[in-house]
Amino acid sequence: MRFEVQKSPMAPFHIRQYQERDRKRVLDLFSQGMEEHIPATFYHALMLPRTLLLLLGAPLALVLMSGSWFLAILCTFCLLLSLWLLARYPWRNYVDTCLRADMADITKSYLSGRGSCFWVAESGEQVAGIVGALPVKDPPLGRKQLQLFRLSVSLQHRGLGIAKALVRTVLQFARDQGYSEVVLYTGRIQRGAVAVYQNMGFQETGTSFLNIVSKFLDVSVVHFRLLWHGTYATILTGSSSADEKCIFSCSLDSNLFDVKWKDWGREVLQFI
Template sequence: MAPYRIRKYQESDRQCVLDLFSQGMIEHAPTTFRHLLKLPRILVFLLGLPLALFLVSGSWFLALVAGLTLLAALRFFAKYPWTEYVAHALRTDMSDISKTYLSGPGSCFWVAESDGQVVGTVGALPVEEPTPQKRQLQLFHLSVSLEHRGQGIAKALVRTLLQFARDQGYSEVVLSTSMLQYSAIAFYQGMGFQETGQNTLEIWAIIPFRILQFTYQLPSAQVSQAS
């Protein structure tokens, strides 16, 4: 296992960070595709349209072509939530990482470096509208390159962020992830985050997509609430 170190983001890291972020998001497209195939309304459409074409035309070939075309279109649409998220991030917080994450004392962006290469990222920003009497820090863009997973890099990045939150006097660390990011959900739960809410989005008004909220209550906050 190659050694790695966690350090603050530098402008020279920009392209590597953006590539890692984009690749990490697109990885979820196959899972999304499989999820779509399990939705009853999608299955009815995938089977019903080719069948209707066959009944009208009497051509199995036309029905087969229609079915394959629909599958190809569905694979393309499965990428949509992730490409749209990447595009949104590149227009907002990731458009100028230094300005967004490193210009104030209550936020930061870290990278994991191994053999001179950026192999992991995580960012932290204060929640703009925290709950009453709570200072909340939000975790963004935790990502580790495929080749460097299983080495404890993600845990090291999150622990760095949690220590930063304690040092800055935050009471909670919060984050959002999708219902399809199964490994991420298990990872955050293993790190001590607890699910605290859900939001359901409708993509194209037909595809339900749940966003899960997780919260890590810092020990100092737990002690003060207990007292």
């Protein structure tokens, strides 16, 4: 499987394998990419009916019982602060867990075997994006699954097609290594990532919660899967710009496919 991505000369980038000199920037990018979802999580939790009921009911009850508006305002402040800390907890906890697990030694975790890898997207000698891939340890019977991990793109480099290019790199690697499907998990609140995966043909297979705090905040994890099998597949670029055109040919199930570029930004893999 091979592909070539043609980009605007205004925003060049290339994807290469991770090197140890990238470590600090990779960890910073990953941590910042996760923690930037804290405000969205806070707002999402704030808009939940049970939260609004608590924010209105508790101060009102204090006013009725004590007649003090100061206590009501203090109660509201404490409730909002508690909600912010709760919204921050799942992301901080997730980052800490990852930094103690696979991200503690990226070379050992991702580059010690043939079935896994970790890539960085480099733009202007800066690490602009990251993604990793590991084999699923206990896949369903008869399936060979590769799991996509740690996809993140820096704020200043978004909108350049880097995320899509990183995902395509994982898909190429999966095909080259003989995997039958690619799976991944991402937070529902990560709307940008969810849109990228859906637009590239991934299908939602389920949802779950990381912990009881995530369940209380209604911040679910979405399970995605992309199968190689089938007679066709569709990839949505999510852009109507012709600056990024993809020439993408591959062999899936012993049939040759070709990506046809469409003016409205849709790429369709069709038989040729």
